[in-house]
Amino acid sequence: MSISPLIWFVVAWFIFVGLVKLAFRDKVKVYYYVAMMARSSGVEGFLRPLANLISGVPSVLIFIVVVAFFVVAMVYAIPVLIPMPFQVLGYLVGLVPSFIRMLGINLAATVSVLMSLHTITTQQAATQLVENRFTPATPLIPGVTISVNIFLIILIAIGISILIHEVSHGIIALRYGGRIKSGGAFLSLFILYGGFVEVDESDLRKKAGLRGVLAMLSAGVFSNMVLSIIAVGLMYLALIPVLQPYL
Structure with missing residues (x-):
């Protein structure tokens, strides 16, 4: 065993x-x-x-x-x-973004997604919207x-x-x-x-x-x-x- x-x-x-x-x-x-x-x-x-x-x-x-x-x-x-x-939110960057900047980007993305919910008709569109606007993080x-x-x-x-x-x-x-x-x-x-x-x-x-x-x-x-x-x-x-x- x-x-x-x-x-x-x-x-x-x-x-x-x-x-x-x-x-x-x-x-x-x-x-x-x-x-x-x-x-x-x-x-x-x-x-x-x-x-x-x-x-x-x-x-x-x-x-x-x-x-x-x-x-x-x-x-x-x-x-x-x-x-x-490397790529951040669809853009190639040569500088490592700061924590506050990354937090601000994600907060702005959150507001953008919430304001765009009324235009989203399918779950797939919502998923793509989140993937394109949020900074990915992997544990x-x-x-x-x-x-x-x-x-x-x-x-x-x-x-x-x-x-x-x-x-x-x-x-x-x-x-x-x-x-x-x-x-x-x-x-x-x-x-x-x-x-x-x-x-x-x-x-x-x-x-x-x-x-x-x-x-x-x-x-x-x-x-x-x-x-x-x-x-x-x-x-x-x-x-x-x-x-x-x-x-």
Whole structure:
């Protein structure tokens, strides 16, 4: 009798939780055996040397660049020219649309569909109307909508993005004279995971004002955008025929 992969998954998780508890004891908190979190107050000492690297950059310049990138990414699109444009609502786009822009497009499409219902005579016409005006979304289900190998690569990429995102919050907070209370990471069932850097925002506001707080909050998105630009640049290099034999 074959054992379901789901059973193996659950068994592997509980074994992993047990090993973590034995190895780290009180350093890692386990919540109902479905999630665990590690927290440390020594994150500031780790990030301080990185913050010192940008100590010579004017704080005003940091604020302008970081917040400008944040606004562009949130309102319009991530300024990354992708090598192979993809289709959104019937149009080929070369920039990754922002979340707010995608939300606005779908809200506009919803209103358009509702206003057009009186002109729709068949179910097929209604289906085509929705398919043409809404941005499609497919859930990532390992083994169903996406291969397990690709899913693991995506998890690694997300992990790198989260790490850089949170570290950037801490670096900018220290650059503006703030302090970091703690930092850590959490994991649930091997799939749900993340990290955090707990910045003392009240202390940062006293020392750097609203400008420092806004720069700190925008730093995560800014660093992710820089990471995406680097990643797409590497994709361009991979598409150059002369370089392909060496990659």
